[in-house]
Amino acid sequence: MTQERERRRDDDPAPAGSPTGPGELDSARREGIDLLAAGDAAIQHTLSGDSEAWLRANRQEGGQ
Amino acid sequence: MTHANNPPTLPKLCGADVELANFILGAPDPRNGQGTGTDAARLLLREIDGVPAGNFYASPSRWGPTWGYSTPSYGYGRSSYRYGSSSVDWVDAESINQEDIGRKFLATNGGCAYIDLSHLELCIPEVLTAYDHAACWHAMIRLAQGALADANARLPAGRAIKLLANNSDGKGHSYGSHLNFLLTRRCWDNIYKRRPHHALFLASYLASAIVFTGTGKVGAENEHPHTGFQLSQRADFVSSFVASQTTFDRPLLNSRDESHAERHMARLHLIAFDSTLAPGACVLKVGVTQLVLALLEQERIAPLFFLEDPVGALHTWSRDPDLRATAELVDGGHHTALDVQWQFLERVRRLVDEGGVEGLVPRARDIVDLWEDTLSRLASNPDSLAGRLDWVLKRRILRHARERHGLDWDAPGIAVLDQVYHSLDPDEGLFWAYDRQGAVEWLFPEDAVDRFCTEPPDDTRAYARAHLLRRGDADAVDWHRVKLEDGRTVDMDDPLRFTRADIGEPAGDAILVERVLAGNEERTES
Numbered sequence: 001m002t003q004e005r006e007r008r009r010d011d012d013p014a015p016a017g018s019p020t021g022p023g024e025l026d027s028a029r030r031e032g033i034d035l036l037a038a039g040d041a042a043i044q045h046t047l048s049g050d051s052e053a054w055l056r057a058n059r060q061e062g063g064q
Numbered sequence: 065m066t067h068a069n070n071p072p073t074l075p076k077l078c079g080a081d082v083e084l085a086n087f088i089l090g091a092p093d094p095r096n097g098q099g100t101g102t103d104a105a106r107l108l109l110r111e112i113d114g115v116p117a118g119n120f121y122a123s124p125s126r127w128g129p130t131w132g133y134s135t136p137s138y139g140y141g142r143s144s145y146r147y148g149s150s151s152v153d154w155v156d157a158e159s160i161n162q163e164d165i166g167r168k169f170l171a172t173n174g175g176c177a178y179i180d181l182s183h184l185e186l187c188i189p190e191v192l193t194a195y196d197h198a199a200c201w202h203a204m205i206r207l208a209q210g211a212l213a214d215a216n217a218r219l220p221a222g223r224a225i226k227l228l229a230n231n232s233d234g235k236g237h238s239y240g241s242h243l244n245f246l247l248t249r250r251c252w253d254n255i256y257k258r259r260p261h262h263a264l265f266l267a268s269y270l271a272s273a274i275v276f277t278g279t280g281k282v283g284a285e286n287e288h289p290h291t292g293f294q295l296s297q298r299a300d301f302v303s304s305f306v307a308s309q310t311t312f313d314r315p316l317l318n319s320r321d322e323s324h325a326e327r328h329m330a331r332l333h334l335i336a337f338d339s340t341l342a343p344g345a346c347v348l349k350v351g352v353t354q355l356v357l358a359l360l361e362q363e364r365i366a367p368l369f370f371l372e373d374p375v376g377a378l379h380t381w382s383r384d385p386d387l388r389a390t391a392e393l394v395d396g397g398h399h400t401a402l403d404v405q406w407q408f409l410e411r412v413r414r415l416v417d418e419g420g421v422e423g424l425v426p427r428a429r430d431i432v433d434l435w436e437d438t439l440s441r442l443a444s445n446p447d448s449l450a451g452r453l454d455w456v457l458k459r460r461i462l463r464h465a466r467e468r469h470g471l472d473w474d475a476p477g478i479a480v481l482d483q484v485y486h487s488l489d490p491d492e493g494l495f496w497a498y499d500r501q502g503a504v505e506w507l508f509p510e511d512a513v514d515r516f517c518t519e520p521p522d523d524t525r526a527y528a529r530a531h532l533l534r535r536g537d538a539d540a541v542d543w544h545r546v547k548l549e550d551g552r553t554v555d556m557d558d559p560l561r562f563t564r565a566d567i568g569e570p571a572g573d574a575i576l577v578e579r580v581l582a583g584n585e586e587r588t589e590s
Contacts, residue, residue: 032447032450032460035450035460035498035501035503036460036461036464038497038498038501038503039461039464039494039497039498039501039503040468041497042494042497042498043461043464043465043468043469043481043494045492046477046480046481046484046492046494047465047469047477047480047481049480051476051477051479051480052476053089053090054089054226054480054483055234055476055479055480057087057088057089057090057091057099057100057226058085058087058099058226058228058233058234058235058483059087059093059097059098059099059100059101059233059235059237060085060086060087060099060101060182060183060232060233060235060237060239061098061099061101061181061182061237062101062162062180062181062182062183062237062239062311063083063180063181063182063183063237063238063239063240063311064083064163064180064181064239064240064242064310064311064335
């Protein structure tokens with residue numbers, strides 16, 4: 001079924017948002033890099049905290 | 065008149081009850097290792113204005129003599145109660161139902177908030193569309209964010225309440241984000257009492273849907289084998305196929321039968337989903353489920369893709385973020401989660417093309433198109449879905465952090481990043497940080513969220529509930545009724561009625577009640 005699906009996808013026009021050519025692939029790659037760079041400060045902020053203290057404190061007894 | 069070839073149908077109205085993780089960083093643990101969750105939840109709930117559920121949820125015959133508060137006055141239209149210090153005046157009697165403490169309904173949008181065990185729980189008002197669900201959920205998040213800021217402002221320096229919309233603390237404790245869908249009684253009975261293949265159909269959908277409903281998790285819990293990153297927060301805690309319980313040995317299909325509605329209506333209580341933040345994932349989770357339930361309700365069951373072991377498949381697929389793992393079907397074939405989802409999509413599209421969901425699932429074509437685009441991109445370029453699916457965005461963040469900082473999957477920093485992704489503190493949560501950079505795909509205008517912060521949905525009974533609560537004379541409130549101080553009880557057993565179209569603008573308090581009561585009388589007579 002997977003192969004059949006992939007064959008069909010090869011014949012179909014690319015879905016909206018998917019990169020199709022080299023230019024679009026480069027663009028998607030650049031967007032990916034920009035996305036990750038954008039979050040660097042937030043990641044750095046989290047990692048600069050006391051991870052062990054956070055993990056010790058977060059205990060969620062009970063839950064449905 | 066209904067018969068086997070023309071089963072009854074109902075619009076796929078949806079509600080949700082979502083437990084949040086809460087704790088106080090920097091505070092001593094007063095409960096011998098059980099954590100600060102209970103105290104955090106109490107401090108947060110105090111900051112939310114609402115009308116107490118009253119004795120609908122606290123009658124002696126049902127829950128014991130008290131429902132936990134010793135508050136003198138607490139409600140919309142009255143002087144809102146605010147604790148002036150950090151001390152907690154709290155009745156902690158054993159007779160309290162610990163799964164339903166301090167429930168209060170919101171006169172703003174008709175939802176409610178309470179404490180379930182040690183979690184602040186938010187209940188989204190009933191909606192008809194997946195898009196309204198997502199907007200309402202984000203409105204409730206804003207409410208929680210306001211409560212978080214207010215509660216933290218009262219804490220001494222060095223302490224901070226943390227509030228997360230996720231489903232696991234990484235220590236083996238899980239808490240739910242339950243979705244509730246309106247079904248015909250016949251459909252509910254088919255699933256749980258009469259036709260096991262209907263249950264298998266639904267379970268096969270739910271297990272494979274984690275490709276878009278998962279929010280991603282580092283590591284394994286609940287005695288499952290070690291893994292680095294998995295799709296779902298909740299999968300490790302689903303261990304049985306069907307059962308009524310929700311706190312242990314959790315089932316894929318929960319058989320709790322609590323309709324809050326008329327006898328011919330049932331409420332499907334789905335407990336296996338993750339707490340999604342990404343609006344796209346929220347819309348897909350609700351919208352696709354609505355469409356699959358429309359298939360089920362119309363008894364268009366195709367046995368071609370029934371999973372041999374849906375719970376086992378859920379575990380297998382959750383541990384395969386590359387989406388290549390297969391699970392066995394009843395017919396002996398082996399297929400990926402995407403394969404199974406495509407099968408559902410093709411059948412749903414056929415039903416939509418035939419007009420089979422008109423009046424049942426609003427914006428069905430938009431949802432199908434979004435679903436198809438999502439499945440296609442999951443197969444060809446999953447990273448392109450970082451703005452739509454939580455697990456994709458989180459995986460990209462964690463991959464980046466691991467490479468940049470040289471961290472293993474087992475590193476404490478990675479575990480914290482996994483949790484901080486879900487923090488509702490906009491200055492802390494990674495989801496919000498990426499949203500500020502424009503990385504998140506919003507499928508509805510921001511003013512939809514603004515609106516549900518102050519107004520109820522127009523097209524369900526939440527409309528009448530919210531406006532009745534604004535009168536300021538509610539003595540007790542439940543999803544389907546409001547008891548007034550003068551002794552009258554306003555019943556709203558049909559969640560599809562008591563809408564803006566039914567009762568119009570609330571021109572005056574008396575007129576509003578009369579319209580709702582009159583609507584019931586008309587219905588009884590007809």
